Amino acid sequence: MSGVGRVPRIVLAAPSSNAGKTSIATGLIAALTARGLAVSPHKVGPDYIDPGYHGLAAGRPGRNLDPWLVGEERVAPLFLHGARSADLAVIEGVMGLFDGATHPSVEPGFSSTAHVAALLRAPVVLVVDASSQARSVAALVHGFATFDPAVRMGGVVLNRVGSDRHETILREALGAAGMPVLGAIRRLEQLHTPSRHLGLVPAAERSTEAVATVDRLAHVVADGVDLDAVLALARTAPPLSASPWDPAAEVEPVPGRPRVAVAGGPAFTFGYAENTELLAAAGAEVVVVDPLRDEALPEGTAGLVVGGGFPEVYAAELSANERLRADVGALAARGAPIAAECAGLLYLARELDGMPMCGVLDVRTAMSPRLTLGYRAAVAPSDSVLAPAGARVRGHEFHRTSAQPGAGATPAWQWSSAAPEGFVTGGVHASYLHLHWAGSPGMATRFVAAAARLPEGLLHAHR
Template identity: 45%
Template structure:
């Protein structure tokens, strides 16, 4: 099923998480998905479902990759629970469903469960539902879940209003309960590592207040219907028939993802058995990664090894490349600055020509300094000669198309998005610092030059989805392997001398 709503803040995430928890408790294998470029909601889905949430983004990926991802990830699942983004029909254009949750629903043939914040309405809820049902007849509204209801009497009024207007049925209502309210801050919800949600509490809420049997039965029937007679999901057949690309999607975390690196030092060296070790920053400060990006790196020959910029003293042994994703470094700036050994290790690795790829929060870590919202300046790794600072009243958000021109990566056009409340201190960025990206805002057509390059370090505010340009993953692994080979040869020559 696809959980959608008229607008952000209606309760989609709470309903999706409650249903995931209830399904897991019943012994079902649940495959979660998130429409749009978000990282935070998927982290909560992943923790409750026990398997990575996959991204379904019409603008970044297109129809065939979304179908292929859905087919591969649901092959061994009992139910798929998809959380939409923003309002059901909100996307890249005010004139079409491009990039919207509705577009994904139609591509995949998914029934929509509409979540309505009914905290301040009664019969008017029926007008809202009718409008969404009739706006696009190709989007099937299977039922309605109300959120923030005042009690049993309120829910009875809402249920009667839908029935009297011959609208899709009410499938339950969650009460106005602070325990079901997820904490938020400047970029959205707190992340899964910071506020682990109580699965039992969410499952209990679903069982008490939602028509879980009907919801899960409908989701299971939809999943079964999508499969062909040979057990291959129908969306996969359609993608292949239309000549769609095949993409690498594992059901769980990439097999090549190793345990966190130890704190023992190790110089960069080519990895054993033909694999290339790429250290992936993951902790409370850095957690924004598309699982598909990690899958594609693994498919290109990388062994992914997690490390913590907050806690670890050095990079994992044998590191050939470093991937610094986004997150909340500004929240943990003091702790990051205090980990001087790790910052020095990053600086030395990059200065020696090691491959470092960074996005958003990762860029902030590589800068000389980070100024937080209280105007406190925290020293960072100093890999790149620039500074970042928080602007509480400024939010950079939107899709971006990126043309890559970099000596150590293939020339590709990739798609991604920006979402941050920090900015570069322009006065700190030397004109001589190379830029590898031409970044286009698809809404306005405006272009900027970004993607800062120094040796084999590439850092940008843009979160790229490698599924939009799989050659990027191949190029990053190849660059890491080449850098490690050069460093190993130099070390060998030094030892021989």
């Protein structure tokens, strides 16, 4: 176990998306865990799906590191919080190494893998898709290694290598360029994970199949990557001067211990672990409700958080659970705080793809051919259970659905010159915007306080 600030760590990056980072990162985490090491898994950016595979491989939550969502100053503390009691940390990058936010308010490369690697002073391992190149790999890697002096390239893992001869050519070229090759992975079907309209299918939805996939990835990476060399590189990371993030230091605890239900299960897999930790630190008793299986909210529920996921895939099952839909509607009618993001908005709507949902919002939602994706700098137009009027937050959108109308009489957010977005009505705050509450921890205190104010007699009135 490493001391505070001294966690050995590496960042797995790539020249571009689709190089195989997630498969190799997951396999590496699983292979190192199989050695008896406590591995802390992390993901650069707002991705929810990859951390699910990381967490399955490591046996502890996969956590996100995103300067846009939480601020540069919180990246190292959040990393150290997630890596408590770990022997080392594996951080998977996002897109290409230097690809970051394109928002006009930040410099190019902000929130990129390179940015996070520099904040964490972590060596980078470049995962290169070698399927369509030979000696040119050395020029490619040389360019990435020298582009930014703040990024320390520690080695390369070659992915999708075609043959022994191909591997020899690649290793010789990189050796001449002075770049260590830490592993070579052949073109193998077991490195494939199924995908759909928003990326990989979440691990929580695949259950035993996902466990088998992670196990296969572990064996492939253990056979093709020099794990001792990876560990040695991770141990070259210098100590960090930051202190671990502490949710209790970020919020004001609310008395009364109100019960807050958080939607989970296969339909609602998108959420940041820190959001739940902040709710608990703010004084809530956090319980999980699975809208696919549970027919009622937990007794005494005084607040509900419904995050992101794939309700469109489970629309029929969600619609068929009429008792829980009625329970959610009754909770909203009593003025309880309900925070819904993206999938949560769809669940609260009148219908999704023509199938009845909770009917809390007079909104029709449906699948859309258009992907909406990007960072957003948003302002709250009015008071809500999450934020006071004028509050500024940073979030992201990621969906292939649309809502009609797109905003209520009192919207949830406004950004740039776009039309207002989302809904604030009673205690309900529903929006397509995903938020990492560590970036605005006061939201947890505000939400729990609203739950604590719900009169006790209303908690059981519909039983």
